[in-house]
Amino acid sequence: MKPTILILIGITGDLAKRKLLPAIDSLKARGLLPAQFKLMGVTRRDDAELFKMDLDDPADYQRLKEYLESIEKEFGNSAQRLFYLSVAPMVSMPIIKRLGESGLAAVPDTKLLLEKPFGRDQENAAALVTDIARYFSDEQVYRVDHYLQKDCVRALSTRRMEESALERIEIIASESIGIEGRGNFYEQTGALRDFVQSHLLETAAMVVSPCDRLAALKEFSIPTPIAEHVKRGQYIGYREAVRNPDSVVETLVSITLNTKNNFPIVLKTGKALDRKTTDIHIFYKDKASEVISLHNGSNAYEHVFLDAMQGRKEFFVSKEEVLETWRILAPVQEAWQQSSADLFFYPQGSDIGYTAHI
DSSP states (O other): OOOEEEEEETTTSHHIIIIIHHHHHHHHHTTOSOSSEEEEEEESOSSSSSEEOOTTOHHHHHHHHHHHHHHHHHHTSOOEEEEEEOSOHHHHHHHHHHHHHTTGGGSTTEEEEEESOOOSSHHHHHHHHHHHHTTSOGGGEEEEOTTTTSHHHHHGGGOOOOGGGEEEEEEEEEOSSOOTTOHHHHHHHHHIIIIIIIIIHHHHHHHHOTTOHHHHHHHOBOOSSHHHHEEEEEETTHHHHHTOTTOOOOSEEEEEEBOTTSOOEEEEEESSBSOOEEEEEEEETTSOEEEEESSOSSOHHHHHHHHHHHTOOTTSBOHHHHHHHHHHHHHHHHHHHHOOTTOEEEOTTBOTTOTTTO
């Protein structure tokens, strides 16, 4: 494998601590990292023994450039550079711009890894695609949806689903915890942007068409009227947790999709429910059924890093997929902007199938 420098921007953040750094440690312990590998953490904080820089200061990008060159001199070889932006989505674009303007994006074998959500809506996502393309080619960009990197989801790539045999598919992601101190983030995203647009739609596409997720997404649509096929709820206590007594941000969503072959796909996700589970339920016309649990397996970010280092993009999200997912959800966002009268409130510890509403 090529000599590699992983530049982790946001190394002191929650995602890095819980998932990214343990994944790197596991790969190292298993001997799966390149012989010449350097993890370089970037932070704004003074109390961290890392590469400290002001991400808004062009001069600091020049310092970063020189430091990366010094690492390559130690290697005695040029290295591929993976810039992993483990930061809030609103912060990503200014960093991408600085990487481009500093010349760092143009260095051969440079890759950019981005975390979801990829935009706020269809228009914003399209603008982001255009803006990123000013500095990084499409081949350089790796959009991370860690659900696609779960062992059980990756295994779907070897299956061939006969759509005519399907009666329905249900994908349910239930969490027992609430927002756990992520109030600012969740007030800007909600369950639709945080979970449905990325994880659930991409997983559904993987089930239906593992070799061509984009083709599957193009077949998906939400029937009208929207209110009959889309439900949203908020757990009691959320408003207090985010200190916003008027918040209409959804913590639970249920959506029924139409497909080309007219079998429904039900996507459900919610927080502060009675259990933690993520399962794919597949029901066939011959009355057979199966459940695929997404809980088991290795840390999905191990696959993220290995695939990125090896240049495999099969389980990363393309810009076309991003735009299709937002196309599917555009009618929902429009309806929700017009009225919040459909928002219901559920007690913490409720079942995901909260019978009064879903």
